[in-house]
Amino acid sequence: MSIPALEVTVAAPVASFRNPLYPGMQVGLPCPPPSTVGGLLAAASGSWARVPQHTRFAMAFHVEAAGKDLETFHPLAEVGVKTTPVPKDRDYLWGTALTLWLIEDLDLWAARLRRPVWPLHLGRSQDLASVRTRRVDLDEVCGEQRRAVILDHPEASGTRLRLTTAVREDRSHTRWDDYRYADPLTTEHQSPPGNRLPVGWSTDTGQGVALLPAFHPALVEARS
Amino acid sequence: MSTSTAATAGVLVELTAHPMQRAGAFALAALARRDHPQEVGEDEFGAVWALMTDDAAAATRRLDAKQPGAFLLAASYGLWPNCKMNIPSMRRLSAEQRAEAVEQWRAPRDPDCRIDAACALCGQAACGFFGKVDVPLAMSVEYRNTTVPGHAGLALCRGCLASFYALPYACYFQGGRAAILHSWDEAFLGPAIRGQVVETSRRIASMSTEKPAKTAYAREQVALERLRRYSHPVTADVSLIAFTNSNQEQEFSEYRISLPLAIWLRSTARQPERKAAWSALERACHSERVAGSAALAGLLVRQPHRIVGRVARYISTRTADSRGSEVGDEITGLVELLQSFVREVQQVNEQQLQEIVEVGNRAAALMTVTKKQVNTLVVAHRKPSDLRRWLHRCTVDWLLARENPALTSITDTSKPFISPTQLRWLFEYGDEAWLFRDLLFTAVLAELQRRGHQPDTQDQQEIKDALDEDVTDKEDEQ
Numbered sequence: 023m024s025i026p027a028l029e030v031t032v033a034a035p036v037a038s039f040r041n042p043l044y045p046g047m048q049v050g051l052p053c054p055p056p057s058t059v060g061g062l063l064a065a066a067s068g069s070w071a072r073v074p075q076h077t078r079f080a081m082a083f084h085v086e087a088a089g090k091d092l093e094t095f096h097p098l099a100e101v102g103v104k105t106t107p108v109p110k111d112r113d114y115l116w117g118t119a120l121t122l123w124l125i126e127d128l129d130l131w132a133a134r135l136r137r138p139v140w141p142l143h144l145g146r147s148q149d150l151a152s153v154r155t156r157r158v159d160l161d162e163v164c165g166e167q168r169r170a171v172i173l174d175h176p177e178a179s180g181t182r183l184r185l186t187t188a189v190r191e192d193r194s195h196t197r198w199d200d201y202r203y204a205d206p207l208t209t210e211h212q213s214p215p216g217n218r219l220p221v222g223w224s225t226d227t228g229q230g231v232a233l234l235p236a237f238h239p240a241l242v243e244a245r246s
Numbered sequence: 247m248s249t250s251t252a253a254t255a256g257v258l259v260e261l262t263a264h265p266m267q268r269a270g271a272f273a274l275a276a277l278a279r280r281d282h283p284q285e286v287g288e289d290e291f292g293a294v295w296a297l298m299t300d301d302a303a304a305a306t307r308r309l310d311a312k313q314p315g316a317f318l319l320a321a322s323y324g325l326w327p328n329c330k331m332n333i334p335s336m337r338r339l340s341a342e343q344r345a346e347a348v349e350q351w352r353a354p355r356d357p358d359c360r361i362d363a364a365c366a367l368c369g370q371a372a373c374g375f376f377g378k379v380d381v382p383l384a385m386s387v388e389y390r391n392t393t394v395p396g397h398a399g400l401a402l403c404r405g406c407l408a409s410f411y412a413l414p415y416a417c418y419f420q421g422g423r424a425a426i427l428h429s430w431d432e433a434f435l436g437p438a439i440r441g442q443v444v445e446t447s448r449r450i451a452s453m454s455t456e457k458p459a460k461t462a463y464a465r466e467q468v469a470l471e472r473l474r475r476y477s478h479p480v481t482a483d484v485s486l487i488a489f490t491n492s493n494q495e496q497e498f499s500e501y502r503i504s505l506p507l508a509i510w511l512r513s514t515a516r517q518p519e520r521k522a523a524w525s526a527l528e529r530a531c532h533s534e535r536v537a538g539s540a541a542l543a544g545l546l547v548r549q550p551h552r553i554v555g556r557v558a559r560y561i562s563t564r565t566a567d568s569r570g571s572e573v574g575d576e577i578t579g580l581v582e583l584l585q586s587f588v589r590e591v592q593q594v595n596e597q598q599l600q601e602i603v604e605v606g607n608r609a610a611a612l613m614t615v616t617k618k619q620v621n622t623l624v625v626a627h628r629k630p631s632d633l634r635r636w637l638h639r640c641t642v643d644w645l646l647a648r649e650n651p652a653l654t655s656i657t658d659t660s661k662p663f664i665s666p667t668q669l670r671w672l673f674e675y676g677d678e679a680w681l682f683r684d685l686l687f688t689a690v691l692a693e694l695q696r697r698g699h700q701p702d703t704q705d706q707q708e709i710k711d712a713l714d715e716d717v718t719d720k721e722d723e724q
Binding site for chain 1: 262263264265363369378383384386389390482491500502
């Protein structure tokens with residue numbers, strides 16, 4: 023048995039994903055947070071209002087190398103106050119490829135990603151990303167974790183990361199969840215062969231596909 | 247687990263996604279003598295807030311951070327630059343005025359004090375907006391690119407703000423840097439932070455001007471010690487985060503001790519054989535400049551993949567140094583510990599590891615029977631092409647000697663010396679090939695020790711010369 027899905031491959035030679043907890047620094051994350059990927063889908067749609075609230079995706083992220091470079095930081099200050107540009111270290115990833123699997127509204131997403139409303143980026147605005155889509159059939163058997171970004175579970179491999187799943191449009195609330203990612207650049211975190219996900223489907227190569235939580239900003243619950 | 251706006255309404259101090267807030271929250275709980283931040287009630291919260299303010303004010307009465315009792319003043323440079331504790335104009339004020347300014351900065355927030363925003367970290371009603379003066383590694387109010395100029399920044403509730411104020415109690419300070427241990431395993435994080443709070447409170451209360459002796463990799467040693475002493479299984483990675491919020495140079499470095507490494511480290515303090523071999527591992531990392539325990543901590547926390555190479559070199563040295571069963575036991579124990587490390591931490595495939603060890607055992611048996619010099623292996627190990635030639639020679643010797651009763655009595659000669667697959671692992675597997683070659687090398691030397699095969703005097707001298715040459719080469723490169 024299998025289910026139809028849209029496989030989206032987003033590739034960028036250079037990408038960086040900032041950790042939002044340290045705004046004074048340029049601390050990088052090893053993979054894009056689901057909220058960033060959700061933002062990419064919203065950019066393709068033109069606005070959050072056009073993104074169905076029930077949309078969910080599974081994702082895997084490949085990276086070939088990581089590095090650190092210097093970026094000139096131009097601080098903004100009070101009007102009339104002169105500021106001095108300063109060099110800052112910036113973590114970046116090289117040779118990145120993000121693979122998404124969508125299992126609902128396939129025609130809609132195939133059309134939007136074919137002609138996105140806004141340019142698509144991975145991380146920084148100057149690093150444009152290329153997008154390819156193809157229809158695939160996912161086997162209804164659990165696949166291997168490999169480079170999938172998955173919700174945390176006790177048998178999962180890789181680094182446990184707390185990433186943003188969704189951010190309200192007015193940025194007043196953020197939903198954080200625990201994820202696991204077997205970073206290919208950290209040998210001791212490699213996902214061992216045969217490490218199967220407890221849920222989801224698999225591609226024809228055996229890659230596990232497990233849906234992440236819904237990412238729409240309207241679903242972020244506010245505390246009363 | 248969804249955390250942001252978690253359904254824990256009514257809790258004063260929540261744990262959020264921010265590692266520094268979490269460390270601070272546990273420090274706050276420790277100061278309130280509670281096991282978990284969520285157990286801190288309003289009265290205890292007020293008492294801890296007052297205690298932290300008193301400590302900060304007392305330190306500010308000193309003008310010089312090197313004076314006795316000024317520990318928090320020194321710490322404030324790296325945590326809260328531009329705060330009332332250390333701005334230059336404060337020097338013109340009296341001690342009382344300085345303390346008063348700090349008390350004003352740290353004025354307790356009323357439970358009903360609310361702004362029209364939710365806490366950016368836990369989602370509770372915020373009590374104000376805060377920037378770099380209060381939150382390490384946030385942006386300063388003067389220089390910012392993420393909000394409008396003049397906006398103070400992060401909306402925080404009382405609990406999260408107090409957690410950041412409690413952060414220095416959770417920090418190990420060294421060389422102008424603060425360091426915290428962090429883990430998503432809260433059962434581990436609690437006791438680890440509690441231990442540091444006791445240490446830091448002692449330093450705050452101390453009126454001595456004597457500074458702790460400077461040691462290399464001190465914060466890595468503290469991290470390792472807390473992890474190895476922890477009495478329950480860890481369930482998540484442990485991070486050592488070194489940071490400074492200084493105006494001159496903000497810094498954030500995270501060293502991650504992976505869960506497999508953390509589990510293995512705990513096993514070295516509990517399983518008798520591993521515990522016994524641990525001191526040999528420390529000796530393997532010892533150098534003239536850095537003590538073994540420190541160097542080992544530095545390697546394990548920062549570059550665990552280098553451990554295997556370091557041990558391989560140490561075993562060469564020990565082989566050349568002396569004779570006797572003591573050395574043999576040490577090398578055997580060390581190699582077993584090393585193999586457990588690559589199996590459990592580096593997650594080398596068990597079958598691959600076993601097959602490499604078997605090749606090593608066959609090589610050792612062959613060397614014992616043919617009286618091959620150990621130096622030839624030590625020299626060949628330095629260069630992949632030389633090692634490959636050495637293995638080819640062994641393959642020929644194996645064929646010639648496979649009927650030799652001396653050899654057949656100690657090993658099974660029906661198998662080939664080395665298979666094409668094993669050769670590929672050793673020479674065509676990229677970075678892992680280095681690991682496999684080191685594993686083969688240590689396996690051969692350990693097996694030679696087990697068989698009681700000792701290099702003769704000339705062989706020993708040649709090994710020493712080869713090792714000295716390595717050191718000279720490295721010095722030339724530098």
